Amino acid sequence: MTWQPQWWLVAVAAVATVVLLLTAASRWRASTAEIRLTAVLRVVVAVGLVLVALRPAGEQERDVPPVQAVDLVLMLDRTASMGALDHAGGRSRMDGASEDLVEVVAGAAGAHVSVIVFDDTARLLVPATTDVRSVVTTLGTVGWRPSAKATGSDVSVGVELARQTLTKLAAERPDNARVLVYAGDGEQTQTEARASFAPLAELVDEAWVLGFGTAAGGVMPVAPGDAARVTRDGVEQRSFLDEASLRGIADELQGSFVHRTRGGDLPVTVRPPAATAREIVPGAEYYWIVALGLAPLLLVHLLLAVRRWRAAKEEL
Template sequence: MILTPLWPLLAAVVVVLALHLWASRGSLRSGSAWRRLCILLLLGAVALQPAIAGSDEPPAPTATDVVIVLDRTTSMGAQDWDGQRPRMDGVAADVSALVAAMPSARYSVVVMDNDARISVPWTTDTTALVTFAETVGWREESFGIGSDISVGKPVAEQLLEDSSRSRPQARRFLVYLGDGEQTMEAVPASFDTLAPLLTGAMVLGYGTQQGGVMALRPDTDELVERDGVAQLSHINETTLQRIADELGGTYYHRTTPGGLQFWADGAGAASGETGTPDYSLAWLLAIGAAALLSVDGWFTIRQARRAHREARA
């Protein structure tokens, strides 16, 4: 209980109360005197402005699940991000920015190379997530069987459906990171069945139209070559834009770090809310005083009419 007195009103009530007690000395046994005394006491309580203290605790965070679909085929080692750095460096930088913007979210990572698999199950350990993005590297060229940019779609869909069942109140987002190169002959599957499961989606594309040479693996300077000629990988923004459209999301071409605007984190404190407000009791006391005043007025009118009739008689 907290009090925030309205001092001028309280002083006025105290003066009127003192006058009432002085004028009613010896006659407080009458119903009228008691009603008016109660009205004054209620008005005094209103002047004190009592309230039940609210909570200083911030609201519980809104549940947020983020599925990251990550292309780690050989072409993601192409050296055309932020100058001549591997595309996977850009992936690591953007994953770091994502978790910094949404630290309260739960994350899972689907990795795509020859197949798709969950490399990071649902976790809130953002440090481990950033470390994974910085060290996952790309598939060695000699192990490759081609690239299917949609191979991760069924795994991502299963994660989103599981989230929908276990955390129906959660917001669900998907972030796809890749270069859009489809080297398999098969037509990529559509991502449109994922859209109803999502609150939002983002497709981040890496690479350039000019292309970049590719290291065989992260720990070597040896390049992917054919007949002694270094091979180039080129971004395919058409396929990346198509994925974004199917997801109902937005496509961004990523060539340098920074500049991305992610979704709001969803934690209550982030929205500026700091707790529940105080609950005032003054209006309840005012209603009580008004009710008593109405009753007293009714009795006063009735007594006045009775006195008038008696005078005429």
């Protein structure tokens, strides 16, 4: 049995009970049997109202959603080369990356998930959230940047934003583990060398680099869903996986590299709790039973009041 009191109602009903009890006690000896019965009924009803205001309820157990003490940060490459059609089934690399990250997020229920996407620039597409559904929806629709809008890719353009994001997460939830998952093809088309990911290593407890694409390369549509291909001087251009670059990123993060071409099992980045927790919560409320029990008493009180009123009227 638990109680969910409305304290102001409890106070009012308790004061009324005390007043009625003192009044009945002071007049008890001089009262008739009928008046005494009326006084008792009033006190009992007042006590019943105290119980109603206390709102008695049963108890029940329920599963507590697991709370993952994990901050999961996803970095997704959406440069034009991620549209290359050399993933399993002739699909784009972005299709494979989105599917893999959706699976990672689905397995991280309860974790705080952040999504950083990068093409010419990097942006925090999804700030830290435990709403898995919204993250999954975002990953399924983010797409890749059409080649006509691309200005050359830098696979490390998101490093500074990732550093800022991880630093903020560490300050907000210092006891949480932080996991970084980078998904891309490693292709650097800007002339300058990429920046190092090493500054992120001390901010994460675990890091994974998922590589998409093949050494044989794949042709690139000019835009998602477009049949036209990226060409130069009439020759279709191909994009190639830069596995060496991705392995270098993994080493700098002190993490692991996984080449993703045909699906299969993903690394477990967030491990579920060993057991589901349960808690006791209020169940069905019983105050209405008390209120229902008071109804006959109120009816008797009403009948006595009507009887006394008629007797007083006859004496006039």
